[in-house]
Amino acid sequence: MTSRFFSARHLPRALWTVAALAVAATAGQAAWRIKQSVELARQSEPLQASPAGATASLLIAGDSTAVGTGASSAASSVAGLISTDHPRLRIVNRAQDGARFADIARQLEGDERFDAVLVLGGGNDVIRLTAQEALAQDIARVAQRAAARAPLVVILPPGNVGNAPFFRAPLSWLMAQRSRTLHRLVRQSTADHGAIYVNLYKDKADDPFAQRPDELNARDGLHPSDAGYRLWYDALNTQAALARRLKAVSAH
Numbered sequence: 001m002t003s004r005f006f007s008a009r010h011l012p013r014a015l016w017t018v019a020a021l022a023v024a025a026t027a028g029q030a031a032w033r034i035k036q037s038v039e040l041a042r043q044s045e046p047l048q049a050s051p052a053g054a055t056a057s058l059l060i061a062g063d064s065t066a067v068g069t070g071a072s073s074a075a076s077s078v079a080g081l082i083s084t085d086h087p088r089l090r091i092v093n094r095a096q097d098g099a100r101f102a103d104i105a106r107q108l109e110g111d112e113r114f115d116a117v118l119v120l121g122g123g124n125d126v127i128r129l130t131a132q133e134a135l136a137q138d139i140a141r142v143a144q145r146a147a148a149r150a151p152l153v154v155i156l157p158p159g160n161v162g163n164a165p166f167f168r169a170p171l172s173w174l175m176a177q178r179s180r181t182l183h184r185l186v187r188q189s190t191a192d193h194g195a196i197y198v199n200l201y202k203d204k205a206d207d208p209f210a211q212r213p214d215e216l217n218a219r220d221g222l223h224p225s226d227a228g229y230r231l232w233y234d235a236l237n238t239q240a241a242l243a244r245r246l247k248a249v250s251a252h
Contacts, residue, residue, distance in 0.1 A: 066095030070223025
């Protein structure tokens with residue numbers, strides 16, 4: 001598979017000049033945001049739940065968004081919101097900050113069966129420039145391993161990373177292009193393996209994270225805030241009917 005991601009030989013010299021100037025102009029702000037991201041990651045911890053008399057089980061795998069980095073507490077993360085709405089659901093959360101899809105595949109190793117698997121990830125592959133062919137293989141491996149662990153698999157990649165306040169043009173353009181590719185690969189892999197794909201990708205004019213940045217983004221301008229994670233959770237319930245499916249499993 002030929003990579004369609006930008007590379008040095010595809011970018012004209014003028015664009016690299018613009019990029020260098022943009023980086024220099026925003027270096028101070030970028031350093032501050034990176035520091036905020038590190039602090040948020042240090043403060044975050046993936047929510048686990050082991051209620052007495054649990055009636056269903058959920059395995060969560062992924063990156064910092066599955067951990068809930070950026071939320072004010074674990075209770076405001078996606079896992080926390082799920083736990084609040086499903087108090088008899090056992091939640092095993094193996095997510096780790098910084099994980100790429102290759103790492104997420106390793107989080108899904110093992111033989112224990114669950115009623116559902118939820119995967120949140122892909123942002124680190126976008127930002128850290130994972131090659132397209134490798135990314136496609138990693139996503140497929142995640143979908144395969146998740147399907148071996150549960151009859152219900154939901155994969156939620158982040159929205160348009162290029163719209164995050166953390167990035168400025170022209171880097172934001174590259175992040176948007178890579179986000180589109182990520183979503184295309186996840187959409188294809190979920191279709192191939194019987195999983196459910198949740199689509200958060202939107203162009204800037206239609207993206208609530210771009211239109212309401214202070215409300216929906218954490219202070220690092222990269223991770224969701226409490227309100228941002230609530231939007232993600234709403235998308236899970238709207239597009240994947242997650243709440244209904246978990247309640248149906250618990251009733252059996």
